[in-house]
Amino acid sequence: MAYRVAWSPRALDDIDSIASYIARDSVAYASAVVAKIIKSTRTLRRFPFSGRVVPEFDDENLRERFVHSYRIIYRIEHRTVTIAAVIHGKRMLEDALKEA
Numbered sequence: 001m002a003y004r005v006a007w008s009p010r011a012l013d014d015i016d017s018i019a020s021y022i023a024r025d026s027v028a029y030a031s032a033v034v035a036k037i038i039k040s041t042r043t044l045r046r047f048p049f050s051g052r053v054v055p056e057f058d059d060e061n062l063r064e065r066f067v068h069s070y071r072i073i074y075r076i077e078h079r080t081v082t083i084a085a086v087i088h089g090k091r092m093l094e095d096a097l098k099e100a
Contacts, residue, residue, distance in 0.1 A: 002045045003076070007083045014086040018070065037067045037086060044074065044081045 015034055022030035043050065051063035054073060061076045066089065073085045 001079065003048050004080045005041055005044050005083065006080060008085070011083040011085055018086065033068055033070075037070060037072060040065055040067050041072060041074070041081075041083055048074075048076045048081045 019030045051065040065072045069089045
């Protein structure tokens, strides 16, 4: 049975910010990066545990995937995968989550 994938408001804001930032140099590249991020989350419906455990939290249900230099942080609860945040890999996760 497939899981449901949902995006938190925070993660949607992150995607908008990423697109805006990249679009200052290239609208086409911004679109390609966002499309790749979204596409990478689609397989979570069938394989929610395919990402690695987020090392900062050591919680089996809090996982991440990488697309380009971005970390897609997601939580697995019941039959739902919630995309919690999308942050640049160079940012400290705790700091990024505090800003939300």
